[in-house]
Amino acid sequence: MQLINHGIARQSILDMIEAGRKFFELSFEERSKYMSKDVRAPVRYGTSFNQNKDRVFCWRDFLKLDCHPLSDVLPYWPSSPTELRQAAVNYSKETKFLYLMVVGAILESLGLAETTKDIDENDGDDHIIKEFQDGSQLLVVNCYPSCPEPDLTLGIPPHSDYGFLTLLLQDEVTGLQIQHQGRWVTVEPIPNSFVINVGDHLEIFSNGRYRSVLHRVLVNPLRSRISIASLHSLPFGSMVRPSPKLINDANPRRYKDTDFASFIEYIASHEHRSKNFLDSRRLT
Numbered sequence: 001m002q003l004i005n006h007g008i009a010r011q012s013i014l015d016m017i018e019a020g021r022k023f024f025e026l027s028f029e030e031r032s033k034y035m036s037k038d039v040r041a042p043v044r045y046g047t048s049f050n051q052n053k054d055r056v057f058c059w060r061d062f063l064k065l066d067c068h069p070l071s072d073v074l075p076y077w078p079s080s081p082t083e084l085r086q087a088a089v090n091y092s093k094e095t096k097f098l099y100l101m102v103v104g105a106i107l108e109s110l111g112l113a114e115t116t117k118d119i120d121e122n123d124g125d126d127h128i129i130k131e132f133q134d135g136s137q138l139l140v141v142n143c144y145p146s147c148p149e150p151d152l153t154l155g156i157p158p159h160s161d162y163g164f165l166t167l168l169l170q171d172e173v174t175g176l177q178i179q180h181q182g183r184w185v186t187v188e189p190i191p192n193s194f195v196i197n198v199g200d201h202l203e204i205f206s207n208g209r210y211r212s213v214l215h216r217v218l219v220n221p222l223r224s225r226i227s228i229a230s231l232h233s234l235p236f237g238s239m240v241r242p243s244p245k246l247i248n249d250a251n252p253r254r255y256k257d258t259d260f261a262s263f264i265e266y267i268a269s270h271e272h273r274s275k276n277f278l279d280s281r282r283l284t
């Protein structure tokens with residue numbers, strides 16, 4: 001889904017893209033300070049998809065910024081370029097707000113609207129919306145340099161995102177493709193708009209009513225490309241499970257419970273490709 005009327009200030013978007021671009025223009029020495037093999041590190045700079053596991057590298061660099069809770073992670077974020085921290089703080093707050101709006105609409109579409117009630121009301125499902133508010137957020141700044149032989153590589157191979165939803169911002173260079181009815185379809189960038197991608201956790205939570213989207217990124221022979229993905233899910237320690245209200249005799253439970261730890265364990269021992277993590281959680 002492409003969201004055009006999203007209410008996020010145009011300046012926040014421009015500032016975030018610009019700060020991200022400047023980070024990748026820093027010297028390698030400066031960038032490499034943020035390299036880490038620890039997948040839980042609050043800031044991680046790296047290359048390819050999973051540098052430790054990939055046999056063939058992809059044509060991308062990334063900077064991952066953990067955003068929750070902001071006060072804990074902020075001191076670890078890069079201090080250079082100087083505008084990066086402020087731009088990412090503003091951007092992460094605005095995208096979190098937008099995420100919660102979209103989640104509210106999704107819960108309504110699933111007939112779970114009562115879960116969006118004011119959290120002060122003593123309703124049995126209140127903890128669910130609270131979990132969304134306290135949820136994890138990861139900002140991924142992707143940089144795909146121009147590539148002299150674009151047919152020989154990919155920016156990112158086919159994958160689905162692990163969380164509930166990803167709010168994705170692309171600059172004006174094409175590259176993102178989603179799989180639709182077995183074919184790769186290019187998602188043309190619309191300036192100042194967000195691509196909202198369904199992730200594996202929403203597929204599990206909705207017991208398969210929403211399907212996570214398989215997507216990949218092509219590289220461009222002439223132009224470099226920047227994208228900013230804001231990945232949202234439940235808190236890292238929470239269990240993601242099909243909502244009990246969506247399970248009945250006609251719709252049996254289709255996925256096992258999963259948590260962030262089982263995802264980390266999975267990617268440590270497998271190449272994360274396609275929807276193979278989600279497939280490992282399927283019951284039917």
Ligand SMILES: O=C(O)CCC(=O)C(=O)O
Nearest residue numbers: 140142170176217227229
């Ligand atoms: O660069 C893009 O358009 C997509 C990035 C992406 O899929 C990701 O960061 O998970």
Ligand SMILES: [Fe+2]
Nearest residue numbers: 159160161215
């Ligand atoms: Fe993705």
